[in-house]
Amino acid sequence: MNLLDTVLRCVATLVVFLVFPLVIGQTEHKVMAHMQGRLGPMYAGGFHGWAQLVADGVKFAQKEDIVPAGADRRIFQLAPAVSLLPYLFVLLAIPVGPNGFVGQAVDAGLFFVLAVMGVGVIGKLMAGWASANKFSLLGALRTAAQLMSYELPMVLAAASVAMAAGTLSLPGILDAWEWYWLPWQIIGAFVFFTAGLAELQRPPFDMPIADSEIIFGAYTEYTGLRFALFLLSEYVGILVVSALTAVLFLGGWHGPMSDQLGWLWMILKTFGLAFVVIWLRVTYPRLREDQLMRFAWTGLIPLALVQLALTGIIKVAIS
Amino acid sequence: MSFPGVGLAKGLAVTLRTMTKKSVTAQYPDVQPVLPPRSRGVIALLEENCTVCMLCARECPDWCIYIDSHKETLPAAEPNARARTRNVLDRFAIDFSLCMYCGICIEVCPFDALFWSPEFEYAETDIHELTHERDKLREWMWTVPAPPALDPAAEDPKEIATARKAADKLAAAAAAAVASATEEKGDDA
Numbered sequence: 001m002n003l004l005d006t007v008l009r010c011v012a013t014l015v016v017f018l019v020f021p022l023v024i025g026q027t028e029h030k031v032m033a034h035m036q037g038r039l040g041p042m043y044a045g046g047f048h049g050w051a052q053l054v055a056d057g058v059k060f061a062q063k064e065d066i067v068p069a070g071a072d073r074r075i076f077q078l079a080p081a082v083s084l085l086p087y088l089f090v091l092l093a094i095p096v097g098p099n100g101f102v103g104q105a106v107d108a109g110l111f112f113v114l115a116v117m118g119v120g121v122i123g124k125l126m127a128g129w130a131s132a133n134k135f136s137l138l139g140a141l142r143t144a145a146q147l148m149s150y151e152l153p154m155v156l157a158a159a160s161v162a163m164a165a166g167t168l169s170l171p172g173i174l175d176a177w178e179w180y181w182l183p184w185q186i187i188g189a190f191v192f193f194t195a196g197l198a199e200l201q202r203p204p205f206d207m208p209i210a211d212s213e214i215i216f217g218a219y220t221e222y223t224g225l226r227f228a229l230f231l232l233s234e235y236v237g238i239l240v241v242s243a244l245t246a247v248l249f250l251g252g253w254h255g256p257m258s259d260q261l262g263w264l265w266m267i268l269k270t271f272g273l274a275f276v277v278i279w280l281r282v283t284y285p286r287l288r289e290d291q292l293m294r295f296a297w298t299g300l301i302p303l304a305l306v307q308l309a310l311t312g313i314i315k316v317a318i319s
Numbered sequence: 320m321s322f323p324g325v326g327l328a329k330g331l332a333v334t335l336r337t338m339t340k341k342s343v344t345a346q347y348p349d350v351q352p353v354l355p356p357r358s359r360g361v362i363a364l365l366e367e368n369c370t371v372c373m374l375c376a377r378e379c380p381d382w383c384i385y386i387d388s389h390k391e392t393l394p395a396a397e398p399n400a401r402a403r404t405r406n407v408l409d410r411f412a413i414d415f416s417l418c419m420y421c422g423i424c425i426e427v428c429p430f431d432a433l434f435w436s437p438e439f440e441y442a443e444t445d446i447h448e449l450t451h452e453r454d455k456l457r458e459w460m461w462t463v464p465a466p467p468a469l470d471p472a473a474e475d476p477k478e479i480a481t482a483r484k485a486a487d488k489l490a491a492a493a494a495a496a497v498a499s500a501t502e503e504k505g506d507d508a
Contacts (some may be wrong), residue, residue, distance in 0.1 A: 035334040
């Protein structure tokens with residue numbers, strides 16, 4: 001029984017891991033197209049191009065898997081997996097509904113999630129270094145620099161929530177959640193979401209893969225399925241960051257009739273945030289590298305510290 | 320008074336508003352485009368009107384019209400009349416791989432034998448196929464639309480303007496005649 005339960009949870013997480021990113025990707029196709037006055041894919045699958053990403057996947061699978069002659073073969077081939085798998089483990093720990101509706105409730109869930117998400121960046125660094133290509137290396141180093149500057153505000157913002165809830169467990173945080181956390185933690189939400197975007201290297205924070213200057217950054221030498229895995233990791237990343245923001249700052253499963261419909265609220269909030277991610281991508285141009293750094297160190301980190309102080313003061317005042 | 324971030328919010332509003340509007344993409348192979356009047360798709364030949372005057376071929380800037388003809392002698396209509404000759408069209412072809420759709424041939428044709436048709440779907444995989452011979456050019460005639468109506472405030476076409484001028488002159492003359500007749504009658508009385 002216990003084994004069956006475990007297997008069921010793992011399979012459910014895997015299904016979410018494989019399906020939701022495709023839904024987000026298709027949404028991005030369509031939303032981006034309509035925001036630019038276009039229609040987007042219309043043919044694949046018959047109805048409004050719903051199968052476009054499936055077709056893309058088939059195309060990627062057919063392509064030759066090339067490893068450059070000068071590349072560090074083993075590392076080069078391993079990098080997409082290192083970049084993709086951490087997000088799967090993170091998904092396992094994100095609570096979807098109340099009463100144990102979660103892949104695996106981890107006691108130090110917040111700590112686990114933030115730590116594991118950082119590993120994904122190692123995959124990109126590996127890819128850039130092993131490609132033996134100057135553009136890949138530049139992209140990878142930019143990735144590393146970006147991670148260094150944006151991990152800090154992200155952790156600080158998350159720490160503020162953990163402080164407010166008095167626990168590091170994600171379901172525990174949600175159990176402690178009250179509606180007034182929404183205005184209370186609003187600065188933290190902004191910092192966390194923005195830093196998450198930067199961590200995913202989504203526009204407008206896509207300096208590491210700036211295609212007009214360094215081709216495609218760390219992914220320049222990749223083809224076929226391995227390239228597709230990198231793309232998939234980007235979309236799973238959107239899912240994970242949106243879900244985490246929803247859990248930490250928007251109250252996750254909380255909403256009317258949360259006992260039965262908690263999972264629905266969680267999914268709605270996640271997809272709402274994913275829409276915002278796409279919306280930001282369409283709207284804003286890419287930041288320059290120095291602007292990116294200045295924004296993190298002089299914008300987000302002070303804001304995160306202010307939030308931390310605010311949380312501390314109000315927490316003491318309440319108790 | 321402007322707050323920081325107003326520009327960013329405006330940007331978001333622009334994209335969101337665009338999303339709710341109808342997109343401009345034309346679904347071409349599925350939905351035929353609505354072409355404006357006088358669209359220049361292909362040139363049609365009404366060969367019944369052609370007298371082989373060769374004006375079109377001579378005026379064509381890139382010489383893409385090929386015409387062959389021979390003369391035919393018609394027997395004299397009356398015993399004392401001289402036998403007439405007539406041009407017979409043997410070949411009329413337009414090479415649409417050369418044509419630049421200037422429409423000079425259509426402008427210059429004195430006998431209304433050439434017309435614009437809005438049809439544009441005649442792409443070929445071989446460039447030689449783009450030379451349309453007279454039968455194909457004749458077929459395009461069925462796709463030529465009726466001339467579009469004049470604009471509300473436009474001048475009358477030349478034919479109608481001339482005819483109206485003549486009619487007005489006649490009417491004026493008639494009115495003057497009637498007027499002078501009644502005047503004479505008045506003098507009598």
